[in-house]
Amino acid sequence: MRHKIFFGTSVQDALQRARYKMGTDVFLIETKPLTISGSDKTGLIQITVGIPEAERRVFPKNRQRSSGSVATKNFSEYLDQFGKGLYSPEINRKRNGARRSLKTDHQKKMKNIHENNDVITMLLNAGIFPEHAEIIQDKVSSDSQQDASVIDKLENIFRSMFDSGVSREFLKKDSQRIIALIGPTGVGKTSVIMKMAANKHFFRDKKTAIISADVYRIAGAESLRAFSDLVGVKFLELRHSDELPAKIDALKEYEVILIDTPGRSPLFPNYFNELQNYFVNDPRIEKLVVLSATADIEDIFLSSALYTLLDPVGLVVTKLDETSRVGKLVSMQNGIGLPILFISDGQSIPLDLTPVNGGYLWK
Secondary structure (H helix, E strand, O other): OOEEEEEEOOHHHHHHHHHHHHOOOOEEEEEEEEOEOOOOOOOEEEEEEEOHHHHHHHOOOOOOOOOOOHHHOOHHHHHHHHHHHHOOHHHHHHHHHHHHHHHHHHHHHHHHHHHHOOHHHHHHHOOOOHHHHHHHHHHHHHOOOOOOOHHHHHHHHHHHHOOHHHHHHHHOOOOOEEEEEEOOOOOOHHHHHHHHHHOOOOOOOOOEEEEEOOOOOOOOOHHHHHHHHHHOOEEEEOOOHHHHHHHHHOOOOOOEEEEEOOOOOOOOOOHHHHHHHHHOOOOOEEEEEEEEOOOOHHHHHHHHHHHHHHOOOEEEEEOHHHOOOOOHHHHHHHHHOOOEEEEEOOOOEOOOEEEOOHHHHHO
């Protein structure tokens, strides 16, 4: 079943955002308060919604459906029918057979890698671009450790590619920080800002402010406003790039200023000029490009080509928990030419945002 998570100041607010983004026939699956680690306060609601296509696959074709929005139907009835279809004996047999087949295939591939040094196959299966896979294979071949297995050599290479020291250097600067998150729509820039502002290992112990420049999403700034009130950080909203210098000047006493920029397709006319206007008059602004690990690698390269023209200092990769091809990060870092500084691998605020770690990614 396809699903998507939305945030809002109430269930109705979050559902309105979901309907605007996905269509009016979305149905509500789950609602829960958005909690901040170490606090029992609530101010935002997280909802999970599904789409009608998933619902139509679950119910028999000849079943009569009542009129009205799917979101208003009795969800317990839907969940019961969904469970019957999902866990039927036939489905379970197919699922178990598929799992056995995948396990066998994986064992064969690992054996082939050990016996025949088939590094390229492993790297391509992990999502690494062919040209980068060849570079890694050359490093494995030239590794002088006689007693090390191919897998051990690969692990050492992979760990060395993602140095968490770069992230630590970025975080520990003492001067006032003005950090803008840029990237396509839907990659999670707003969630990353929330995680940065609330996590004591990022900027939680510093006097922090958030500026929202998200003028395209309906009520795009409201979730950030509610979050800011919840964790006690300053919040400002701007409607035009010309307002940014004045907003920054009004926050001189703040040690960290996080800017949530508008997300749009990089191919949208004049989008680059629009983004450039935010930064052209203030060289202090550090830009971080936010990209989704679920995107196709060619699309990632295409979109990042525009953002690199704005001289960003690094990458933030989100939705790591939603991809099975984590090796794609190797090609993202090498192909774009910017270090991956932080990774986001879940919805929990602020826990699911961490400095990049080669050992963690390897696992």
